[in-house]
Amino acid sequence: MSKSISLSAEAKAVAKRIHCLRDYLELLSEHGQFIKWPEAVMPEPDIRKIAVASSRDSMTAPAIMFDNIRGYPGKKMVLGVHGSFTNIALLLGYPKGTTIKELFYELIGRWGSDKPLLEWVKPDQAPVNENRLESDINLYDLLPLYRVNDYDGGFYIAKANVVSRDPLEPDNFGKQNVGIYRIQVQGPDRFSLLSVPSHDMAHMIRTAEENDLPLKIAVMLGNHPAMAMFAATPVNYDESEYAYASQMMGSPIELTTSGNGLDIQAGAEMVIEAELINNERIFEGPFGEFPGSYSGVRHVPLFKVTAVSHRNDPIFENIYIGRGWTEHDTLIGLNTCAPIYSQLKESFPEVVAVNALYQHGLTGIISVKNRYAGFAKSVALRALSTPHGLMYLKNIIMVDDFVDPFDLNQVMWALSVRTRASDITVLPNMPLVLIDPAAEVPGKGHRLIIDATGFMPPDKVGSDSKLVTPPAGNEIDDLAKYVSQLQREAEIK
Amino acid sequence: MTCPRCQAEEKELRTEYQGKEDGKVIWTVYNCQRCAFTWRDSEPAESIDYEVREEWFRVDPDSPDLYPHNIPPAKSKKP
Numbered sequence: 001m002s003k004s005i006s007l008s009a010e011a012k013a014v015a016k017r018i019h020c021l022r023d024y025l026e027l028l029s030e031h032g033q034f035i036k037w038p039e040a041v042m043p044e045p046d047i048r049k050i051a052v053a054s055s056r057d058s059m060t061a062p063a064i065m066f067d068n069i070r071g072y073p074g075k076k077m078v079l080g081v082h083g084s085f086t087n088i089a090l091l092l093g094y095p096k097g098t099t100i101k102e103l104f105y106e107l108i109g110r111w112g113s114d115k116p117l118l119e120w121v122k123p124d125q126a127p128v129n130e131n132r133l134e135s136d137i138n139l140y141d142l143l144p145l146y147r148v149n150d151y152d153g154g155f156y157i158a159k160a161n162v163v164s165r166d167p168l169e170p171d172n173f174g175k176q177n178v179g180i181y182r183i184q185v186q187g188p189d190r191f192s193l194l195s196v197p198s199h200d201m202a203h204m205i206r207t208a209e210e211n212d213l214p215l216k217i218a219v220m221l222g223n224h225p226a227m228a229m230f231a232a233t234p235v236n237y238d239e240s241e242y243a244y245a246s247q248m249m250g251s252p253i254e255l256t257t258s259g260n261g262l263d264i265q266a267g268a269e270m271v272i273e274a275e276l277i278n279n280e281r282i283f284e285g286p287f288g289e290f291p292g293s294y295s296g297v298r299h300v301p302l303f304k305v306t307a308v309s310h311r312n313d314p315i316f317e318n319i320y321i322g323r324g325w326t327e328h329d330t331l332i333g334l335n336t337c338a339p340i341y342s343q344l345k346e347s348f349p350e351v352v353a354v355n356a357l358y359q360h361g362l363t364g365i366i367s368v369k370n371r372y373a374g375f376a377k378s379v380a381l382r383a384l385s386t387p388h389g390l391m392y393l394k395n396i397i398m399v400d401d402f403v404d405p406f407d408l409n410q411v412m413w414a415l416s417v418r419t420r421a422s423d424i425t426v427l428p429n430m431p432l433v434l435i436d437p438a439a440e441v442p443g444k445g446h447r448l449i450i451d452a453t454g455f456m457p458p459d460k461v462g463s464d465s466k467l468v469t470p471p472a473g474n475e476i477d478d479l480a481k482y483v484s485q486l487q488r489e490a491e492i493k
Numbered sequence: 494m495t496c497p498r499c500q501a502e503e504k505e506l507r508t509e510y511q512g513k514e515d516g517k518v519i520w521t522v523y524n525c526q527r528c529a530f531t532w533r534d535s536e537p538a539e540s541i542d543y544e545v546r547e548e549w550f551r552v553d554p555d556s557p558d559l560y561p562h563n564i565p566p567a568k569s570k571k572p
Contacts, residue, residue, distance in 0.1 A: 071512020
């Protein structure tokens with residue numbers, strides 16, 4: 001039986017009106033979450049500086065449009081579209097001021113839906129096909145390219161959705177993969193694409209080269225905001241990211257066919273069609289990555305651009321990524337928390353919430369209702385065996401059920417008064433994500449579990465103290481919002 | 494002019510694009526055919542001046558084995 005999601009009236013209204021990036025920018029603009037940069041900027045270092053300054057505010061940073069980039073007259077670029085939890089809240093039909101915890105539970109409520117909503121648009125009616133180039137392609141002519149971090153090896157397209165199909169089963173929609181991969185422009189009509197060796201794209205590259213088959217891909221820029229958010233969420237190899245994103249959004253994703261036969265978003269700003277140059281490799285990197293460090297130079301597969309389609313007056317949507325907090329953390333944060341929570345909850349209904357927002361879940365905070373002394377440690381060990389936990393979740397902090405893991409002041413309280421040095425567990429020589437700079441060797445390092453939950457029998461420690469139980473629940477949440485509202489009104493007066 | 498990253502000679506450098514303002518060139522993007530570095534001549538020195546750049550980021554295209562393969566090409570597996 002299929003499960004569809006139930007949305008609030010506000011969420012339904014948002015889902016109904018948003019078909020593409022432009023619709024989302026309009027929504028953000030109505031809520032003061034979109035600005036146009038008022039002055040001319042140089043591609044470097046101005047864009048980088050503005051992106052870093054804006055990233056400081058993870059709760060309310062706006063999307064920023066640049067339409068006066070020196071040397072790129074008439075071109076538009078936008079950053080920070082998913083750069084704050086307020087922007088994410090608006091996409092999910094929530095108002096400004098929504099807490100991260102509320103957004104987490106909203107996402108959990110949408111999780112597990114399996115009712116794909118896909119609509120097909122004829123290619124000649126798709127906005128992305130308003131303009132098409134099949135020769136003399138120069139990516140610099142089409143996009144205001146720039147260096148994201150100062151030691152990157154080149155100019156990166158860092159927020160593209162890339163579509164590809166299994167070269168052995170090009171007609172299988174389910175085996176069509178949509179993912180976010182970093183793309184380094186390697187010439188006017190060439191780029192390299194880096195895929196983690198275990199990802200679907202790497203599997204397709206190997207299949208194409210081993211069987212001397214062509215691998216055609218479509219690089220979509222300026223995407224439906226739900227696609228940008230959910231294409232980064234791991235789904236199984238035979239599940240479609242399009243189906244998944246439409247389920248999570250609760251509204252259709254509009255698709256059309258690209259010139260090279262792939263299913264693309266009809267309302268994307270630009271689609272770059274390309275083909276793998278089999279067995280060719282090129283130096284790629286460094287690139288400032290999400291752990292806040294550069295990944296080194298590697299030999300990476302190379303693609304040749306075969307055609308470009310784009311809307312009139314296209315917007316180049318890119319992302320700032322580097323040492324956190326950055327848009328990358330907000331973009332993937334909640335989608336990292338949700339699957340860990342769902343998988344953990346199946347084994348332990350005592351789990352209340354999971355905050356794995358930090359560096360793609362290298363640190364996770366899990367709140368759980370303790371059953372007996374040491375119980376939380378067992379839950380932490382189960383978290384390590386979830387698919388994401390296997391490589392990430394390097395540091396786990398366990399807190400009580402009444403501690404909000406998204407409120408770091410509360411987490412620090414738990415660390416301060418609920419943690420004994422003997423409640424720390426180190427698991428040596430465990431698998432670790434390759435680009436974690438704290439690894440013993442790339443791919444291997446130690447894991448840490450800090451049990452910051454309270455003391456339960458038969459543990460006698462702490463039995464002579466009694467916790468203050470401050471009032472909690474919806475009434476207090478509403479009062480906190482009321483205080484903020486009164487404060488805003490006082491400011492206006 | 495040499496490559497800011499590997500010091501390849503000028504003949505190895507390709508001009509990719511020129512940014513213009515009122516018909517006048519205000520910057521040029523280059524690509525090094527040896528180490529694949531791309532840069533714009535208007536960037537700050539820490540990105541494009543070989544002497545100012547941190548040594549850690551230098552690339553030696555004559556020693557390709559120093560750099561790992563992301564996905565080894567299938568052809569190299571065959572004898």
